[in-house]
Amino acid sequence: MDKLTLYIGNKNYSSWSLRPWIALEGCGIAFEEVLIPFDFAAGNPRIREVSPTGRVPMLVHGDFKVWESLAIIEYVAELFPDAGLWPRDRRARALARSFSMEMLSGFGALRNACPMNMRRPVGALNLPEGVMEDVARIEAIWREARARSGGPFLFGAFSAADAMFAPVVSRFERYDIAVSADTRDYMAVMKALPAWKTWEAAALKETWVVPVDEA
Ligand SMILES: N[C@@H](CCC(=O)N[C@@H](CS)C(=O)NCC(=O)O)C(=O)O
Numbered sequence: 403m404d405k406l407t408l409y410i411g412n413k414n415y416s417s418w419s420l421r422p423w424i425a426l427e428g429c430g431i432a433f434e435e436v437l438i439p440f441d442f443a444a445g446n447p448r449i450r451e452v453s454p455t456g457r458v459p460m461l462v463h464g465d466f467k468v469w470e471s472l473a474i475i476e477y478v479a480e481l482f483p484d485a486g487l488w489p490r491d492r493r494a495r496a497l498a499r500s501f502s503m504e505m506l507s508g509f510g511a512l513r514n515a516c517p518m519n520m521r522r523p524v525g526a527l528n529l530p531e532g533v534m535e536d537v538a539r540i541e542a543i544w545r546e547a548r549a550r551s552g553g554p555f556l557f558g559a560f561s562a563a564d565a566m567f568a569p570v571v572s573r574f575e576r577y578d579i580a581v582s583a584d585t586r587d588y589m590a591v592m593k594a595l596p597a598w599k600t601w602e603a604a605a606l607k608e609t610w611v612v613p614v615d616e617a
Pocket of ligand 1: 411416417444445458469470471
């Protein structure tokens with residue numbers, strides 16, 4: 403099979419890149435990564451050269467390109483149906499996709515106020531209106547999924563749904579957002595993943611600074 407190459411942005415900031423990266427890595431799927439840093443005031447022109455949307459993540463498989471984080475995950479899940487990217491049970495899988503779509507299309511207040519920044523010293527911000535509503539909905543999703551599956555991940559074993567929420571784990575931590583004990587427990591489960599540790603260690607070593615993401 404042709405190799406898979408995942409184009410990503412800075413590990414410190416690129417929340418959309420983290421999603422497919424940790425999904426593939428966490429499910430044991432071999433791929434190469436190409437990191438194109440946002441190291442210019444207006445991004446990096448190389449991203450626009452390779453990606454049809456001018457954005458990352460983007461997956462290259464032979465001469466075929468797939469973009470958008472969730473579309474990449476779906477493509478790889480079809481290539482590797484036994485890798486466990488999605489839960490086996492149909493209803494659990496549908497729920498995992500519903501929650502993942504909510505993440506893809508929503509939670510703008512949290513995403514805008516608290517950009518992912520893994521290097522950020524832990525500290526609270528004055529959060530604008532709407533952020534705590536987003537936080538409450540995310541906590542409810544995590545609680546419902548883990549109660550249904552028995553945990554420790556959202557659908558029992560690590561899956562694409564956990565990958566879609568991975569940047570939120572970092573945001574809750576770095577912006578010291580007040581969350582419940584069960585949310586903290588889930589955050590600890592995610593942070594203990596070898597794939598999480600590998601990404602975070604690389605993020606902490608990066609030196610590129612993107613002022614707009616330094617809230
Ligand atoms: N909906 C897209 C979002 C992709 C996205 O916004 N990527 C950002 C990085 S996290 C990007 O490439 N920005 C480049 C730029 O703005 O120059 C996805 O899910 O993949």
